[in-house]
Amino acid sequence: MSGQATDRKPWRIGVAGLGTVGAGLLSFLAGNPAFAPAGGLVHVHGVSARSRSRPRPVDISNLVWFDDPVALATWDETDLFVELIGGSDGPAKAAVEAALKAGKPVVTANKALIAEHGRELAELAEEKGVPLLFEAAVMGGVPAVKIVREALVGDEIRSIAGILNGTCNYILTEMEATGRSFAEVLAEAQRLGFAEADPTMDVGGFDAAHKISILAALAFNCAPNYAAAEIEGIEGVDLLDIRLCRDLGYRIKLVASADRSPDGVLVRVHPSLAPLAHPLAQAGGALNALFIEGARTGRIFVQGPGAGAGPTAAAVAADIADVVAGPVRPVFQAPASELSPFTPVDPSKSIGRAYLRLSVKDEPGVIAAVSETLAEAGVSIESFLQKPVEDAQGVPIVLTTHAVAESVLKAAIERIADLPAVLDRPRLLRIARI
Numbered sequence: 001m002s003g004q005a006t007d008r009k010p011w012r013i014g015v016a017g018l019g020t021v022g023a024g025l026l027s028f029l030a031g032n033p034a035f036a037p038a039g040g041l042v043h044v045h046g047v048s049a050r051s052r053s054r055p056r057p058v059d060i061s062n063l064v065w066f067d068d069p070v071a072l073a074t075w076d077e078t079d080l081f082v083e084l085i086g087g088s089d090g091p092a093k094a095a096v097e098a099a100l101k102a103g104k105p106v107v108t109a110n111k112a113l114i115a116e117h118g119r120e121l122a123e124l125a126e127e128k129g130v131p132l133l134f135e136a137a138v139m140g141g142v143p144a145v146k147i148v149r150e151a152l153v154g155d156e157i158r159s160i161a162g163i164l165n166g167t168c169n170y171i172l173t174e175m176e177a178t179g180r181s182f183a184e185v186l187a188e189a190q191r192l193g194f195a196e197a198d199p200t201m202d203v204g205g206f207d208a209a210h211k212i213s214i215l216a217a218l219a220f221n222c223a224p225n226y227a228a229a230e231i232e233g234i235e236g237v238d239l240l241d242i243r244l245c246r247d248l249g250y251r252i253k254l255v256a257s258a259d260r261s262p263d264g265v266l267v268r269v270h271p272s273l274a275p276l277a278h279p280l281a282q283a284g285g286a287l288n289a290l291f292i293e294g295a296r297t298g299r300i301f302v303q304g305p306g307a308g309a310g311p312t313a314a315a316v317a318a319d320i321a322d323v324v325a326g327p328v329r330p331v332f333q334a335p336a337s338e339l340s341p342f343t344p345v346d347p348s349k350s351i352g353r354a355y356l357r358l359s360v361k362d363e364p365g366v367i368a369a370v371s372e373t374l375a376e377a378g379v380s381i382e383s384f385l386q387k388p389v390e391d392a393q394g395v396p397i398v399l400t401t402h403a404v405a406e407s408v409l410k411a412a413i414e415r416i417a418d419l420p421a422v423l424d425r426p427r428l429l430r431i432a433r434i
């Protein structure tokens with residue numbers, strides 16, 4: 001725990017919504033109260049959900065319970081309000097408005113709320129001088145909002161296009177892989193928990209439209225305008241189209257895009273063809289992926305988990321860290337005087353796979369000698385390749401190893417280099433752990 005963390009009384013967080021994301025956040029904060037680089041300790045003080053008696057994956061017995069999220073939002077012991085209920089209107093909106101009116105910082109994962117009421121909520125937050133942050137609302141664990149809102153303000157974003165709904169991506173991926181219909185795969189996704197009981201927001205393209213509307217507002221310095229989005233979902237995607245597109249070298253993805261032209265901004269969501277080798281076509285299963293094109297930076301691509309308790313709670317926690325840090329964060333992840341020393345690890349102890357290229361004499365028994373030497377040294381071969389090319393130096397042979405300690409590998413290389421049939425020092429390349 002940093003010294004700075006103890007300087008200030010802990011931040012008392014009020015969390016409304018204890019479902020997938022809320023429970024994930026509580027679980028993280030319970031074990032990591034000092035996670036924020038600056039600003040002090042963070043702990044959940046009050047909670048609200050629909051049912052007090054529902055069993056939860058986290059212990060809430062020591063937290064103050066509120067039946068009404070508005071009461072939690074305005075409670076004088078709530079320093080920061082986190083809204084994880086969902087929905088563009090109703091209790092989520094009422095609670096966020098109440099918290100902002102009461103001058104409390106707000107963090108939310110609610111894309112529908114920000115896409116549909118972002119402007120009025122921003123006016124309220126600015127009037128009260130408090131932050132309203134929503135990193136988790138777009139792409140869950142992938143910091144798309146921070147990239148567009150902060151990292152690229154020095155550029156001029158021209159267009160954004162991506163896969164912003166994991167449920168649709170999962171369904172399309174499975175349809176292509178298994179040859180099953182939309183209805184069959186949707187039913188399975190619902191059984192596995194990848195799709196809601198009412199899947200309309202996802203498969204109808206509305207969830208992706210909320211997210212791209214938010215990114216468009218941040219990218220093009222305008223108010224979010226969800227109502228202007230042109231939206232088509234994946235319900236009409238036919239297996240026949242998936243097959244025919246594949247034959248043409250394309251894959252069908254639900255692509256959300258936002259483009260700026262001299263005439264204005266076009267925000268669209270619709271099933272679109274991506275060339276098979278394109279990173280968007282390669283992002284399978286429930287992954288999210290996003291391209292951002294800037295006038296000066298060129299193209300940026302990010303990909304990752306767009307939903308789930310862990311990734312989404314991590315994004316909410318990042319916003320909480322921003323709020324508690326205040327306007328000036330430490331240069332690194334703690335005040336410089338409190339940074340832990342860097343502890344270097346001895347590289348010879350690292351373990352990984354390797355590629356070795358040898359130049360050997362063209363005579364019988366060479367490969368056996370190399371294999372035996374490696375085995376004796378404790379290195380196990382994964383694959384062997386002998387190219388039928390002979391140059392002045394001899395015959396090149398190439399092998400890859402299974403995972404081995406660097407020190408063992410280096411000792412083995414010395415022994416191979418000493419073999420009479422080996423003409424040169426073996427060439428070592430590490431196989432990346434990616």
Ligand SMILES: NC(=O)c1ccc[n+]([C@@H]2O[C@H](COP(=O)([O-])OP(=O)(O)OC[C@H]3O[C@@H](n4cnc5c(N)ncnc54)[C@H](OP(=O)(O)O)[C@@H]3O)[C@@H](O)[C@H]2O)c1
Pocket residue numbers: 016017018019020021022048049050051052054067068069083084085086087091109110111112136137138140306307308309312
């Ligand atoms: N799930 C994800 O992976 C993900 C990813 C990115 C963003 N988000 C966003 O995060 C938010 C929460 O999503 P979620 O998946 O965690 O939803 P969820 O699992 O459906 O949980 C919703 C929670 O809100 C509570 N709630 C409903 N009505 C309420 C009311 N009137 N007063 C107080 N609490 C109420 C529910 O209470 P009960 O538990 O008692 O029913 C439940 O705990 C949504 O805005 C969603 O779009 C989710």
